[in-house]
Amino acid sequence: MPLTNISRWILYAVLLLACLPAQARIFTFTAIPDVDETRLIERFTQVAEYLSQQLAIEVRYLPVKSYPAAVTAFRNNQVQLAWFGGLTGVQARRLLPGSKAIAQGEEDQYFKSYFIAHSSTGLTLAEQLPAGIKGMTFSFGSKSSTSGRLMPEFYLRQQFQQTPEQLFSRVGFSGNHSRTIALVQSGAYQLGAVNYKAWEQQLRDGSINPNRVSVIWTTPAYPDYQWTVRGDVDAEWGQGFTEQLTRALLAMKDPALLDAFPRSAFVSASNADYTAILETAKAIGLID
Amino acid sequence: MSTLATNWPRYQLPRSLLGFLGLIAIAVICSLFADISVITRTPWHEFQQMLLGASTPALPPPALLAQAVLQTLAFAVVAVTLSAVAGFILSLMFAHRAVRIFCAVIRAVHELFWGLLVILLLGFHPLTGILAIAIPFSGIFAKVFAEIQEEARQTSPGNSLKQADSFSNFLYARWPLVKPHFSTYTLYRLECGLRSSTILGFIGLPTLGFYLESGFMQGDYSLVAGLLLLLYLLIGSIRYWAKLPLLPIYAVIASLYLWQPLSIEWSLLGNLLVDLTPAPIKQSSLDFLPWLLAIGRQEVLPGVINTLLISQIALAASGILALIFFPLVSQQFTPYWLRLTGHLLLVILRSTPELIIAFILLLLWGPSMLPAIAALAIHNGAIVGHLVGRYSNDIKLRRDAGRGFNRYSYEILPRVYRQFLAFLCYRWEVIIRESAILGLLGVHTLGFYIDNAFESFRLDVAILLIAITALMNIAVDSFSRWFRHRLHLQSSATARTPC
């Protein structure tokens, strides 16, 4: 682990202070808690420092416990910028008209999810999900996750013309990608769907035992994570702030910084890039 | 009358025993319809990690830990004090049906759901934590205080002081009678407050639960073990530091510690009101009824059925577990040192958040209603066992009373039985409330659908489902009252259970 335990906790402490409402508004951002908090904190404290340098203002990261909490904090102006998933971004921009998607990871233009299976299922990597998954047990990640729920559910419905509840004997929501992997690896659930980036990172960390759990299918590509900013930041931090912020994000080139996400680079994004996600969410009934 | 009939009277099972057997029978019937199964595969890797974590407990660094502990304590102390006062005032007006309904509604909603609602308005301000606990607790306090006063009224010398004004009457004739019960109950409640305050960390408030959830979600079981040990210590030590006269002092210190200027953005209130408006009305369409029916069919109906199935099975299982647990902490059976171990076990079982117990069981048994049921049963069984054990200590046995199993079945159990059943009835409502929370595990209880609604920002649906949960709680509460009445179970002050 790149950070020692102690420094990790000091970071927690700093973050905790950041939880308290600010007297004068400090530019604050959050992120959906899609993986381990340790990783998130590594990732976003570095980003806070970086942005602080680039924008010459104080920048803080506010950790939240759930996907909707991230959206709510954004909508309530407790944070002005957020690293959302595809679905949470769409939700947030619908709840707060005027907010904009400004940047996404290079990989987020063609993101994908892995379907994983416990070894006892006997399933192996295939071009298509086998019909044999019917009646098995299945775990999504968080209910509002794009890669851990929305898109996997979309492709499941597309292929089988059934809701997951009809298709599987049991459907769970583990909470995040790491838990999904742990639950499938332990055999509590036979199948699961995870963010491919989270999977690959944990594979490198060695916390996955390939004899117990493996990838059986990869979804087609879809747009996912993006930075979304409130529409009223220019009014508070001055004309052109959004542009300045976008430039700073796109200019993030330090591999140490990018690896933490993990993304190879950031590219510009717009609300329109996520129309497909919105439509999918509507089709599934996650958005009215 | 024939001699035969007088010589051979028929034995009839006592009504109270039939009552419990009835509960078990209902549970057995429910389990036929409930989704219960055990699917074991390879939980050992994760289980090993957990055991490893349990044997190497770790804590966050002192400064951070101190802050988390202080926040946990402060939320609990302030919220319990506030709600004791509010509950007392409400209890004086309990004769009004409107007040009774109001109290029933606010206590029927779990702290976590209150937390989720208040966060929408206040964000992560300390007041969020305080209100999330104090609102439901006020409803509970009001009910219990009203019951205590009602019992006192029946025995009070106030009946012979009719000429005195009602205030003096209360002060002289009633207060001395109810005060010890108020005091005991308020301290009981503090234990629940600590637990609730911890749980609120799960939704982001900076209490012990915040780190507990983090540790848990990232599989850092050492941290989980360390924090749980700390929680046991806090709860186990309550009786040494919590004294009623000190509570207001603690509350003042805690409020000062938590104090932060609060700026409510009124626009948020506007947002909230818009969100709470049912979707069809918002879109000014006339499809209100179909909207309601769809929710009713897809969410309310399965939610209510699953919640009932889980809680009825959990209720009976809690009862059986309590009957097994209580001798462990009873002076009638267990020598001092073993009893300490028994106490330790019960503190652990009743203080570990159900969500964590359920997750461990999920790993072991795979997904079904079973982990949720077992988690509820273990938690509530340990609480009832603890209370029954304590109650049994007051029994004075004759010198030649039997030992071992004979003592258990003939001497102690019949004597504690009514109390036991009264305790269990009080848990009924609580189990329903808590089963909603375990919906987060993917079991389709009402709580599962409420969580769904929060996740997809359908506050109108969330509030509707919360209202249904509240109604269900109220229904179960009145049923349990009827049940207690039928079985002649005294609703005596000692029957009240902590959380």
Place this chain on the structure above:
Amino acid sequence: MKPPTVTPTVTPLIALNASSAHYGKQQVLASIDFRLHQGERVVVLGKSGAGKSTLLSLLNQQLSENDESFAWIPQQHGLVSNLSVFHNIYMGQLDQRSRWQNLLNLLWPQPRAKKQILGLLKSLELNGQLFTAVAELSGGQQQRVAIGRALYRQSPLLIADEPVANLDQPLAKRILELLSKRFNGFVLALHDTELALANADRIVGIKAGRIVIDQASNKLTAKQLETLYDDVDTGD
């Protein structure tokens, strides 16, 4: 009535030598010497608070330590009020049966035990109360249930603290006769001197924590016994 059969060659069932007992700091019994032999029928007399119950506790303790089988009726009866008369009496034989048999009888009384206990109820004048919960009985009835439990033990020795205190005189008389008939020996604490003289072989009088009388009952008169209830020297 038989004279006391004190034969020094037989080891007594109970032997208290200069025993004393305290309740908190207060001494309740002082330098008690007491022996009980098999088959002796002893009544302990004394004012309330004189130390009768404490003496019986000492006896109780020694008998238990010596593993003697005996029946015991405490002053408060020691009944389980939620259980029926049947169950309370059945409790007298709990330790003589298997736990499964006991459990079965707890849940559903078995014919054999029912028959035995019905017979007992007749002699205790408790007809028709077999399955009444003890809580629903009068004080006198409850007392007879406690006696029933002691009888059901079928032990040769009875220790009883005021076993007929709640019964009217004629009934008390009949019940004491029943006890005399069914037990080989007993130690009873009573407060009625007349009943004592009628039923005991030997009377022990206690005053202010000391034994002041210990004689064969046929050598004692009611007059002598009244000294136990004098108001002078209330030691407690």
